[in-house]
Amino acid sequence: MMRNRAVEIAVGCLFVGLLVWPALTNAYLTSVGFTLMMWIALTQSWTILSGMTGYLSLGHVAFYGLGAYIVALGWGSLPIWLSLAAGGAASALVALIVGFPSLRVRGPYFVMLTLGLSELAKYSAVNIESSAGQTGRLLFGAPSLITLYYAMLALALIAFVLAYCVRRSKYGLGLLSIREDEEGAQTLGVPTVRYKLAAFAVSAVIPGIVGGLVVMRTGYFEPLPQFDPLISLTIVAMAMIGGNDDAPGPLLGAIFFAILSELLWAQFPQLYMILVGAILVVMVTVAPDGLAGRMRAWSQRRRAPEGG
Amino acid sequence: VEILQSGQFYAAALLTGALYALVATGLNLVYGTMRLLNVAHGELVMVGAYIAYSLFIGLGVGPLWSLFVGTAFTAGLGALLYLGLFQRVLRTGSDAGRLDANSLIVFFGISIILQNVAALAFSASPRSYAYFDQILSFADVSITAGRLIALVVALTSVVAVVLFFRFSTLGLAVRALIQSRDAASIVGMDVHRIYLFSVCLGFGLAGLAGVLVSMYESTQPFMGLPITITAFVVIIMGGLGNLTGGLVSGLVFGVLETFGVAVVGPSLRSVLVYGVFVVILLVRPQGLFGGRSVVK
Numbered sequence: 001m002m003r004n005r006a007v008e009i010a011v012g013c014l015f016v017g018l019l020v021w022p023a024l025t026n027a028y029l030t031s032v033g034f035t036l037m038m039w040i041a042l043t044q045s046w047t048i049l050s051g052m053t054g055y056l057s058l059g060h061v062a063f064y065g066l067g068a069y070i071v072a073l074g075w076g077s078l079p080i081w082l083s084l085a086a087g088g089a090a091s092a093l094v095a096l097i098v099g100f101p102s103l104r105v106r107g108p109y110f111v112m113l114t115l116g117l118s119e120l121a122k123y124s125a126v127n128i129e130s131s132a133g134q135t136g137r138l139l140f141g142a143p144s145l146i147t148l149y150y151a152m153l154a155l156a157l158i159a160f161v162l163a164y165c166v167r168r169s170k171y172g173l174g175l176l177s178i179r180e181d182e183e184g185a186q187t188l189g190v191p192t193v194r195y196k197l198a199a200f201a202v203s204a205v206i207p208g209i210v211g212g213l214v215v216m217r218t219g220y221f222e223p224l225p226q227f228d229p230l231i232s233l234t235i236v237a238m239a240m241i242g243g244n245d246d247a248p249g250p251l252l253g254a255i256f257f258a259i260l261s262e263l264l265w266a267q268f269p270q271l272y273m274i275l276v277g278a279i280l281v282v283m284v285t286v287a288p289d290g291l292a293g294r295m296r297a298w299s300q301r302r303r304a305p306e307g308g
Numbered sequence: 309v310e311i312l313q314s315g316q317f318y319a320a321a322l323l324t325g326a327l328y329a330l331v332a333t334g335l336n337l338v339y340g341t342m343r344l345l346n347v348a349h350g351e352l353v354m355v356g357a358y359i360a361y362s363l364f365i366g367l368g369v370g371p372l373w374s375l376f377v378g379t380a381f382t383a384g385l386g387a388l389l390y391l392g393l394f395q396r397v398l399r400t401g402s403d404a405g406r407l408d409a410n411s412l413i414v415f416f417g418i419s420i421i422l423q424n425v426a427a428l429a430f431s432a433s434p435r436s437y438a439y440f441d442q443i444l445s446f447a448d449v450s451i452t453a454g455r456l457i458a459l460v461v462a463l464t465s466v467v468a469v470v471l472f473f474r475f476s477t478l479g480l481a482v483r484a485l486i487q488s489r490d491a492a493s494i495v496g497m498d499v500h501r502i503y504l505f506s507v508c509l510g511f512g513l514a515g516l517a518g519v520l521v522s523m524y525e526s527t528q529p530f531m532g533l534p535i536t537i538t539a540f541v542v543i544i545m546g547g548l549g550n551l552t553g554g555l556v557s558g559l560v561f562g563v564l565e566t567f568g569v570a571v572v573g574p575s576l577r578s579v580l581v582y583g584v585f586v587v588i589l590l591v592r593p594q595g596l597f598g599g600r601s602v603v604k
Contacts, residue, residue, distance in 0.1 A: 056409055105593045107408055108345055108548065112540050113593075116585045119537060123578035130575065229533065233347075233416050240409050273424040280417030281393065284410045288400035 007248050011160065014251075018153055022146055034149050034217065036258040037156040038210055042231075043239045043250035044159035045206035048166055049199045051239060051250065054179030055103060058232050059114030062121040063091035063204045065227035067211030069125055072137045072221035080143065084212045091208030092201040099200040103193070106182070115229065122227030129223055142216040152213055159206045163247040166202075175199055241283050243290025252291050315449035317570065323455060325562025326462035330517045331535060332542035332558045333469055333551060334510035340486040340549030341506040342398060344411040348419035349539055350532030352382050352511055356518020357527040358426055364437045371439055371454075374519045375461065382515025386507040389418070394507065395500075419532060426529035434526035454523035462520055465513070466555060473551050482506055486549045541585040547594055 018037065022030045042060065050056045067087030074083035102113050129135075142148075166172040174195050177185035186192045215221050234257070242253025257276070264272035287294040331353060338346045359381055360374035369377075393414065400410050440453035451459075473479035485492040485502050493499045521527075542561050546553030568580045 056412070058412075101590045105589065108339070108343075109544070109589060109593050111345065111408060111412070112544055113586065113589045115537065116541065116582050116589065120579065120582035120586055123582060127576060127579055229537075233412075236409070237413055237416060240413050270424040270428045273420050274428075277417040277419070277421035277424070280413050281421075284400065284414050284417075285393065285396045288406070288410055 059118035067208035068215035095204035243292030249292035329558030350535030352514035356515035383512030386511030436526035
């Protein structure tokens with residue numbers, strides 16, 4: 001109970017800090033905050049499906065790319081809020097359609113299937129764009145960084161609250177029971193198929209909108225970078241390094257990597273990536289349950305002598 | 309479809325297929341024995357290719373020697389990683405999902421380390437060397453010497469791997485371990501020794517494939533991911549952990565891909581590859597040759 005309260009206060013402080021961040025800093029640091037919140041939103045929404053049900057999605061970039069694509073296609077003809085919402089809705093719809101057959105396979109099959117689906121989406125977009133004679137779409141007159149910043153902040157907050165509440169609801173317990181023992185859960189009356197599908201759809205909506213916001217920030221749409229499978233892998237790495245079990249874990253992972261990348265990436269891109277790789281390898285061996293699990297173990301060990 | 313009558317087509321299809329079979333067998337060995345998802349497999353191919361390139365450019369050593377050096381180097385890398393790292397990772401798998409995730413992260417880490425070390429050492433621009441570039445002609449087939457050698461070596465290796473797993477005691481032991489780890493250790497097999505062997509052979513085959521690819525294509529630090537994905541497509545088609553299935557589906561997939569590209573054009577290649585993959589996983593996730601059902 002104490003621990004929960006402390007975590008809630010820390011996360012509350014973080015979001016208040018992000019709220020006043022642009023007023024305290026310059027445009028460059030504001031865009032750093034934008035990127036950080038992007039990763040928070042992506043990892044939190046990933047957790048709802050993959051952290052809780054154990055179905056590891058390596059294809060979340062497909063929703064991110066789809067959202068970006070829809071905003072780029074509707075640029076100049078649709079109101080921005082409408083294409084953003086359309087990106088989210090289309091992502092949920094795709095998740096429902098694809099999820100129905102694909103959530104039947106577990107483990108490595110699901111991992112590779114989602115990776116395959118996102119690659120299929122990427123190359124389909126590449127081919128559609130090249131047959132339409134497009135080499136890339138410029139988005140002129142995008143909203144200012146501040147507007148996008150607060151939109152992303154709202155998304156990150158929604159994603160966090162959603163993951164946090166789902167984890168503590170009866171529905172969340174159902175999802176966890178699917179991860180622990182799917183047949184058992186089904187026998188006890190958990191509607192596993194419906195639960196998994198809903199989790200997939202919910203966890204797809206936010207990446208769909210995030211993609212739309214990011215493409216407005218870069219002002220340019222091109223299928224290859226927007227559907228880059230590295231984005232999916234980064235989401236998995238951040239969430240798992242933080243500890244995928246609950247909302248605060250992936251939050252921790254996202255902050256950790258976003259700060260690290262800011263400190264090193266611009267000066268030493270290759271060294272930064274080598275360091276990230278080394279951290280991933282070391283983390284799995286030192287803290288196989290993630291940063292959050294490690295901290296839990298520490299705090300329990302520190303409390304143990306007092307209590308006993 | 310007159311393309312099916314040209315020898316050129318069969319040579320290209322066989323080469324692609326044999327390389328896929330080699331790469332996929334390596335991936336299958338590591339997954340089949342230890343249940344580790346090696347997303348860095350394509351990077352091992354890249355390492356093999358850079359070894360051939362740097363030995364040739366730096367020391368003037370011909371790629372035929374590099375076949376041995378590249379294979380030994382990646383196999384040794386596999387042994388080091390198994391002893392220093394994979395053994396620990398295997399112990400973190402409290403449940404299968406956690407092991408899948410942890411192995412994904414570890415190999416993702418390894419792959420970005422290898423990519424960026426290569427980018428630092430060789431820069432991001434494509435590297436190639438000219439060695440076997442004379443063109444040979446037999447009947448209606450014209451082929452560069454590099455491709456021909458790659459084809460012969462790849463096919464020989466595929467046959468050797470098949471024979472090894474059919475007839476040698478060690479090969480049988482690996483297959484038995486893939487079938488049932490518990491039963492294998494009950495009858496007294498040294499499971500860790502077989503793990504170590506599988507990692508070395510799997511990594512070594514990837515390095516070998518890399519040297520072969522370098523004989524006719526240029527090498528880049530970030531060439532690995534598409535190779536990894538293709539290899540996963542192949543082993544899932546053949547059934548995860550099914551070594552013979554993986555070899556056959558590698559060959560089939562190479563032929564299908566070459567044929568498909570000839571018909572629909574290279575720009576749709578990837579759509580074709582991933583489309584086939586997704587359809588197979590949705591319809592027959594146990595693979596084309598698998599009997600065991602993985603669908604609930």
